[in-house]
Structure formats: C-alpha cells, structure tokens
Amino acid sequence: MNISVVVLAKNNEKTIGKTLNSLIEFDDVVVYDNGSTDGTISIAKGFKNVNLVQGEFKGFGWTKNYATSFAKNDWILIIDSDEVVDSELLKELKNKKLDKRTVYKLNFKAFYKNIQVKHCGWNNQKIKRLYNKDVTSYNSNDVHEDIITQGLNQELLKGNVEHYSYHSISEFIIKADRYSTLFATNNVGKKSSSPTKAFFNGMYSFFRTYILKQGFRDGYVGLIIAFSHAVTNFYKYIKLYELNKELKK
Template sequence: MNISVVVLAKNNENTIKKTLESLKGFSDVVVYDNGSTDKTIEIAKSFSNVNLVQGQFKGFGWTKNQAASFAKNDWILIIDSDEVVDLELFTTLKTKTLDKNIVYKLNFKAFYKDIQVKYCGWNNQKIKRLYNKTITKYNSNDVHEDIITQNLQMEVLKGNVEHYSYHTISQFIIKADHYSSLFAKNNAGKKNSSPTKAFFNGMYSFFRTYILKRGFLDGYVGLIIAYSHMVTNFYKYMKLYEANKELKK
C-alpha cells in the first residue's frame, strides 16, 4: 500500500500495542512520541514496520503535520495511539484506488473501557483522517485541529476505527484540564468570554449530551461523558476569560 500511517503517542503503554497490531499490514508506520516516560517507546520499537520519531508537541495541528513530514508516502492516515483499524477498513484501504483531490473520512466506534458507547454523539462519527500531503494538511489549531478541505471533495470509506479513548474516570478529568487549557491558549485575544458564558455553555453541553443526544441510554457511562463535556466546556471559557484579562494587563 502507498499509505503511511502516522500515530501520535505519549504514555500510551496500555493501548498502543493493540493499535500497532492492527497496523501490521502497513509497511510504513510513523510513531511520533512526544515525551513518553512509560513503556510506549519500548512497545513501538518491537514492531518492525514502525519508524519511531521523538519530537516536540506544539499543539495538535502543528504536531500532526510535523509527524507526517517523516512519512515515506504521500498518502497519510492519521490513527491515534488508542485506536484500532478493523479488518473491513484495512481491506478497503488495501484495495481502494485513492484520488488525491479527495479527503477520506473514517467511521468511528467509541468505547469506554470495553463498553461501546452507542449514544452521547460518540458513535458512528465520520472523521477526516486520510489525505494526500502534497495537496493538503492539518490546520494549525492547538486543539480541534482539522484537515483543510478547501476545493477538495470528501468520501466516507467502508470499515471502522475502534476508539478506546478512556479507561478510567481520572482520564476524563486529566483530558478536561488539558483540552481546556489548549483552547484558552489558542483563542486568547481572539474570542470573548465571561463567567456567565462559561456557566451556560457548560450547562447546555450537559443537556445536549445527556438529553438531546440520549446519553442517558448509555447508563452510567453516558452520565460520566455528559458531565465531562460540561466540565470541559465550563473550564474552556473560564480559562479563556482569565487569559483575556491577563492580556489586557
């Protein structure tokens, strides 16, 4: 296949082996590690098709573009270190004739531990992940990064990516803090915020996830996800409010 897989990694010893096992059929897998202190690097080195690169993290957009620069092929498939490519998707990628003027979307199945999340807006999301780096790249956003698709078409591929993003409640808390900080940093001086906006944005986020997107049907997992969305959005706008105040000084 003329596809290089790019995997960002940091302290993912619990998930990256499963990820790399699903990518054995690819000849070029770039694992871009940005500071692991666990066994992530050791695990990556055990796979013969992996090109391990150790570098800096400067926001998700910049870092994904930097990691893609080490790929041998022009076609770049972005897979996170807690995601698994299923057999149907691998077969599609192996047989598909790719068009460089198309950015390809993948279908995602989300899991908490080994419990599939069927609601909360998490299941069957179509996310842009395969592109030709001679035509496009990721934007420079620190968070909520995306592949630039101006003047390009999009197509959804058959098959799935299984996303095992959370294994403990503590991971929700850590990611809420991390993502809210990146959001504030990326939008300081560009967007307005206030405590009132933070409060109502957080409340609406919970209502949307738990009620409108039927997160309650996912049981206690749906409650965890909805509350995490609320907390993340509350702190996003509170941190932005503080950042804007600091800029004014």
C-alpha cells in the same frame, strides 16, 4: 500499500500495542512520541514496520503536520494511539483506488474501557483521516484541528476505527484540563468570555450530551461523558476569561 500511517503518542502503553497490531500490514508506520514516560516507546520499538520519532508537542495541528514530514509515502492515514483499524477498513484501504483530489472519512466506534458507547454523539462519527500530503494538510489549530478540504472532494470509506479513548474516570479529568488549557491559550485575545458564558456553556453541553444526544441510554457511562463535556466547556471559557483579564493588565 502506498499509505503511510502517522500515530501521535504520549503515555499510551495501555492501547498502543493494540493500535500497532492493527497496522501490521502497513510498511511505513510513523510513531511520533511527544514525551512518554511509561512503556509506550518500548512497545513501539517492538514493531519492525514502525519508524519511532521523538519530538515536542506544539498543538495538534502543528504536531500532526510535523509528524507527517517523516512519512515515506504521499498518502497519509492519521490514527491515534488509542484507535484500532478493523479488518473491513484494512481490506478497503488495501483495495481502494485513491484519488489525490479526495479526502477520505472513516467511521468511528467509541468505547469506554471495553464498553461501546452508542449515544452521547460519540458513535458512528465520520472523521477525515486519509489524505494526500502533496495536495493538503492539517490546519494549524492547537485543538479541533482538521484536514483542509477547500476545493477537494470527500468520501466515506467502508469499515471502522474502534476508539478506546478512556480507561478510567481520572483520564476524563486529565483530558478536560489539557484540552481546556489548549483552547484558552489558542483563543486568548481573540474571543471574549465571562463567568456567565462559562457557566451556561457547561450547562448546555451537559443537556445536549445527556438529553438531546440520549447519553442517558448509555447508563452510568453516558453520565460520565456528559458531565465531562460540561466540565471541559466550563473550564475552556473560564480559563479564557482569566487569560483575557491578565492580557489586559
């Protein structure tokens, strides 16, 4: 296939083997590792089609664009190291005639451990992941990075990506801290915040996830996800408030 797959990785020994097994039919898979201290690197080295690159992390937008520079092909498929390409999507990628002026979306099925999350706004998300690097790239956002699509078409491909993003409650806590810090540092001096804004953003995030998006139908997993969203949003804005105060000093 004339598609290079780019995979960002850091301490993903639980999932990266499954990810790379699903990409075995691609000739060029770039694994960009940014500081793994577990078995991630040794697992990646076990795949003959993997080009392992080790480098630094400077926010998701910059890092994805930099990792893409090591790809051999113009067509870039971004797959995270906790995601699995299913057989239907693989078949579609092998047979699809791609248009350079189109950015392609993939359908995502979300899992906590091996439990499929069918609500919370997690299931069947359509996310842009396949593009031609001669035509476009990711924006430079540290978080909530996205492929630039101005003046381009968009199309949804058949098949699914299975996303195994969390394997313990502790991982929710770690990611909440990491993402909220990235948000705050990326927006300090640009956006205003306050303790009140932080509180109500957190409360509304829980209500939206658990009630409006029917997270309660996912049982205790839905409660974990809704509370994690609340915590992340609270810390995003309280950290931003604190950084803005320090900036004024």
